[in-house]
Amino acid sequence: MIWYALLLAAVAAERVAELVVARRNERWSAARGATETGQGHYPAMVALHTALLIACPAEAWLADRPFVPILAWPMLAVLACAQALRWWCIHILGPRWNTRVIVVPDLPLVTDGPYRWQWLRHPNYVAVVAEGLALPLVHTSWITATAFTLLNAALLTVRIRCENRALAATTVSTVPAPA
Template sequence: MPVVFMFLLGAIILQRLVELIVANANRKWAYERGGREYGESHYKWFIIVHTLFFISLAIESSIYFNEWKPSHFLLLFSIFTALQLFRVWCILSLGKYWNTRVIVIPGHEIVAKGPYRFFKHPNYWVVFMEFIIISLLFQAYATAIIFPVLHLLLLRVRIPIEEKALNQFSAADQF
């Protein structure tokens, strides 16, 4: 496998690990302010799916990866880069409120800036697209199909929990 391939895979995994460190620090910050977590039982499935994604990506690409065609690589890498910039915009827009868990802090306003001004849950869209683009970038075509579907199944559980928690929070704040 090309060195660029291993470097890119390592960089993506490192990025995810750093995000988990940031999420953990933000979780502690939220708890110190009375934050409450919702839907704790489904969180492990996100960890499992994301871990299996990287395992699947590594295995499938080690079997099927062929040379990158410069035009395909440039297109997919450009989309990947745009997704990373969008991901950073999502995280910076939420600031300390950004987390990989559903945590609501009583008395705090719901963030409605950055991409959150335009639509709900933009980071979930980024993850969905990343599962596709990263898989295609590494020529892991089965992974490109399986993991976006698993992500959507998880979101069928996650988004209603998050919406209910935020709606309860908003309703409680109005009184």
């Protein structure tokens, strides 16, 4: 169980790093006349992601969930891939990436990296979904995985609609992002 706590601490530290990047990018965007939308769902998103990090060890400990290697190792691989995809998105979007829905007017949509696939408009959310399933299942916390997945699906429905509206209202034609 200690190794699982260390894994969760690493994921929590990664979240803090994301918030630092997001705050820096928020200042960059504000300096360029950005607008923020979707403030209403943001606290729910923060609460849900915080609850995930609390519920994973709580369920594993309180329900005495076993470590099942045949499940844990593939879930660790999914988790690692999700983190790689998330940071690829952050890298490709550069200062445009944020945990909030903040759009700088008159910038073209990014079409590089994972954003080049028309059928996958929100690759960062694929990473979130994968992580929300994999992180709890590393230690067989299936109730947490199920609850997070269902609540996250509802939240992402709101979030993606909000983001699509914001992007459609403020962007120009699509071109690859500057390197």
